[in-house]
Amino acid sequence: MVRKVWVSHSGGKDSMLALHRMMNQSDIEVVGLLTTITEGFERSTTHGIREELIDLQAELLGLPIHKVFLPKDPSNENYNLRIFDAYQKARDEGVSHIVFGDILLKDVRDYREQQVQESGLEAIFPLWGESTDDLIHEFTGLGYETIITTIDPKTVPITFLGEKITTDLLEALPENVDVCGENGEFHTFVVGGPLFERPLPYEVSEQTHEGPYYTYIDLVRSETT
Known part of the structure; x- marks a missing residue:
């Protein structure tokens, strides 16, 4: 059975490697990317990439991108509500899993898993627990x-x-x-x-x-x- 997934996508290397692995897995269909944008700033949260470049990157990857718009300093409650809405949209579109590029930080993984599971979805962490040295050389080796x-x-x-x-x-x-x-x-x-x-x-x-x-x-x- 093929599982439909969205990839949580910052536009950076870890989420790209997670996407690459998912795109080469026969039982996975990547049907979208999910990113967060800071309202009034028009840039990706944390990474600070211009929204137009995030859009262009998704276009060149041939995938639709779904955006969660966040205030500059969202409360945990506000953040959770907006992410939950995005996960509900994914579920309504037949998505069963959200893919993340996290590698080592267990508290981050636990937080993401809780959010996803409360939305009736499941999380996939394709890079989890691997050597960061191996991962970065795999990534650069792919070109x-x-x-x-x-x-x-x-x-x-x-x-x-x-x-x-x-x-x-x-x-x-x-x-x-x-x-x-x-x-x-x-x-x-x-x-x-x-x-x-x-x-x-x-x-x-x-x-x-x-x-x-x-x-x-x-x-x-x-x-x-």
Whole structure:
């Protein structure tokens, strides 16, 4: 029996690898992506990617994207209600599972599983418990092109912002930084790879933005590509 799934999708490397694995599984049909957007900011939550790039990425992946719009600082109750509404929509469309790219953080997994199960769905964690070193090399080996868009400046030097993830870059990361950024050290955006119809046209802005915890660099759609 084929299971219909939505993939919880930030546009970054972990959710992309989870999507890649699901797309290559015969008993899974990926019928949509699910992302969160900050209201009034028009950017993805946490990663800070422009909404138009999230839309374009989904288009190039050939998948519909479903958005949960959140206020800038949502309460837990507000967040849960809006996510629950999205899960109910998924269920109404015949979806049985939500796929997540989490790897190691058990409290995050437990929270997601509770939300999904309360909506009458099930969760899948295709990367769970695997070595982050193995996962990042699997991902780069598949040919995905990924940009570091967000860093925690307490752990990652600002010079890594806007850089492509390569073997050389991974070796240059500080020793205490997980190569998948699993502890929140950095976040990414994927701009090309085997699931893409064609590479996503983008430019890296020279301007950075300081948040309370993270530093961001802006990616914009390239009009010349």
